[in-house]
Amino acid sequence: MAEIAFRNVTKRYGNTVAVDRASFAVEDNEFFCFFGPPHSGKTTILRLILGLETPDEGEILIGGKPVNGLTPAARNVAMVFQNLALFPHMTAKENIRFPLVERKVAPAQIEKRVAEVAAKLHIAHVWHRHPAQLSGGERQRVAIARALVRDPAAYLMDDPISALDARLREETRVELKRIQRELGKTVVYVTHDQEEAMSVADRMAILEHGQIRQTGTPSDIYDHPESVYVARLIGSPMMNVLPSMRDKGRIVAAGGAIVVSDPDAPVDAVEIGLRPEDVQVSPWRDGAPARPAKVFEVEPLGGYTVVTLDAGQTRLRALLRGQPDIRPEATVAISCRPDRVHYFASSGAALAR
Amino acid sequence: MSTIHLHGLVKKFGDFAALKTMDLDIADGEFMALLGPSGCGKTTTMNMIAGMTEPTGGRILFGARDMAGVPMGRRGVGFVFQNYAIFTHMTVRENLAYGPKMHRAPKREIDRRVQAIAGLLELTPLLDRKADRLSVNILQRVAIGRSAIMEPAIFLLDEPLSNVDAAFRAVMRTELKHLQRAFKQTMVYVTHDQLEAMTMADRIAVMDHGVLQQVGAPLEIYNDPANVFVARFIGAPGMNLLKGKPAASDRGLVVDLGPLGATPPLPTALAAAVSRSNGDVYYGLRPEQTMLLPQGPGIAMPVTFVERIGARTIVHLGGGEAAVKAVCANDVRWVTGEAAFVAPVEQSVRVFDAATGIAIKAE
């Protein structure tokens, strides 16, 4: 019974609304991720689940039961904080044991659990050290181990790996997902790194100013964003969102550099969205249906190349595989597959064909 | 001429050698990234260039001028700290004006320069805000502006984007690059994020445990890593390395990976060099240049994990020592547990000596 649900929860701090009528449901054994820019309410939602905050309106349910008035201890959820909150006067091992000692679990059980968890997170070899003697990565894993060692209804993680080196982050997020799968636990995870969110989440919720804008699997959200906001937030490099016009059954954008033939395109579309990987770049040939574009910048990433193009008054980016021979100032033609184009109304909402 | 030359630079803290003999030449107006994991010595190197730390050995020259004994206030370098070190008790304006004020510039000139820099960095509406109540994104621009207003020939940045949120990071990368080009400054940029280094730098100096591993343009380092460390560190994800023994076969020289079987034959030029080496080697394949096929020829491995990250999908195969990652397009669907055949894209294979880690170059 690990379902966590919010029903129209609102939380205010003075005049600021941190969480605005949020409703969602996290399924049992699901790895659920909250994603959004700073100040969008992600951490507040975690604190509401944990019980460090009380909602001003709405209901919070854990395991089907309303928990609005319950203290954190009574809710049986474990949290890994962003700043880790490790006890500096205890060794790593003592830190990890702490939740179990608090709950008066039998010593033999404690040893067993601690050893299991420490082995899973590869910190058994340093568990006799104090947090001050550990590296940033080791400290992070101790904090995660401390949460893992209990058997709570759900784990809450507030950006637990952001302080690690890029490489270590990539490896740890895979580990976290593996551990979650193995343990079969519900995890609610907050991050501002979209690659991380997409990698670990079974489902995710996108937040803006305390409101949930879209919920779904990462693939859903990536392939079918419901608004310009979500479309821009997910995807790196950012989706190109350009003003567009209808012109005799064709969609035209970027000062004529992009021409899409799509009779099924929605009539009230005012903007189109094209993901950089869907922008096709080819050498310019006279007589092409669209206007030419100029290469502004070429950023070689090794396996991919990001090409920034100037077309009309707009600037857009293309993500090309490999290391194509493209130089700044070159003149190129832009094209794309019609089915890869996203359409948006003036309200910012996505339109279906 | 704002070139920087590091000759045999060493830094020891007691017995611990943070930097062991570094030789590096940074050209005038170049954007040089010092890239490496925590503790590799990159920040120590930068602190010595700035004059904040004294070298234990070796020399630092700006142009032809030896910087030994030149205190940090007189080196004419701009420095952006990782935590920005903004003067929190002053306004944004006062922060920006600090350098010129300490050099006793006339008030009118200070105002002019502050306006110019604020305009460039889009700080104008915030000039009179107190610096302790601003978001990190703004603080970062103030930190850059505060140094930039002095128009230093050399600009040092210590992981300036590590505290900034991901979306803003991409924007700032472009801005920084353009700023550097516009002012033609020599920029030294410390980072642990290889993506940052690849997108921004003219050349990258890869470091590990106080030793310089390789210096070169981003694509050079990506395409021809000098050793196993660089191969693994550069690229998202890093290069796949499988250990094996060179073995002759009827189709040419292959690498025998033991239980995984043999790799496809090595390209001829590479094979010639590899055949001359002794002992085990690492067979290296970049994930972006790793093809996954439903059947052979190739190395058979089970799929253990699939990460779909926006534009690409990373498929994890095998485990332990024999772990491989492949980057695939999103329309390809692999499922955990399936068996796939790993094969390289032509000519993209790299081989490394297993004992030394050094790349074996094709002739």
Next chain:
Amino acid sequence: MSATSVSATSVPSGEQPAVVEPANTGPRAVDAEARRLGFRLTLPAQVLVLFIAVFPLLMQLYISLTDWSPLSGVQWWSAWSQWNGFANYTDLASDARFWSALKRTAIVMLVCVPAEFLLGLALATLFADEFPGKRLFYSILLMPMMVVPAVAGYMFFMLFQSGGPVNDVLTSLTGFPITLAWLSDPTLALLAVMAADIWQWTPLMFLILLAGLVGVPEDQIKAATLLGANAWQRFTTIVLPKMKVIIIIALAIRVIENFKIFDTLYIMTGGGPGVATETISVYIYKVTTQDLIWGYVAAIALAILILLSIAAVFGMKQMAPGKSGGKPGAKREGAA
């Protein structure tokens, strides 16, 4: 990573902006429980404060409105029988001895406190860096503060005798035979008393200011150096502003304590010669023990209390808005 001395860093990292959301004002299950526990835990202390501070204050107010003295023949709670309203206060206004005592106290304060501050600051900046013998010097430096004020009084009494060490030192320094009668000369006695106070309390200033100095973020100082600031500029533009709160606290503590200067002074000079070193505390003491007009004394003391409270509130307001914590006249542990 290279080791640096302990210092504060300036900007919080992570995705949360430096803008702090207004302190959580909503009801929090955890908070309410914590507050209740806190109240219960501080109850004994609150009761103590009630008896030690509040009741005596009320008593004092009561008596100050009467003409009571222990010689009146009635117990203090029947003091209403000698009621004279605000007569004590109006007398106070025209009491010349009171005003000159007040003036003298102000002079002592205006000399001692700045002197202690500047000396303490100088010593603190000295101690910011390492130097050989630092630990030893530190212990020696703190010793004056450990001496019982009365003992210090006696010590300085002996030091400033006409045939005493101070004159001997001055003689050998200047080459002239110096036999100043420190404690019998009105001006010199005041100077001697000030010297005693400065000797005893500079270490306290030093300690507080050192704590403030160490709290200045090191990376901001480095940034200032890199931008071309020299040592003096760094001191005035970065170090002092960052120490502002600590400086105000240190000055507030010393001003209030120095104003009440008594033990050392009384043992050294008894308020003499004549009334040359009679500060307000000495005056109150004399009126209390010699003249025994306790109603009047209560009025004096209450007037001083109000005066000091106004000064303290004024001082606290100078601190950055939003940072001032406790009530006016709040004392810190460790203050004598």
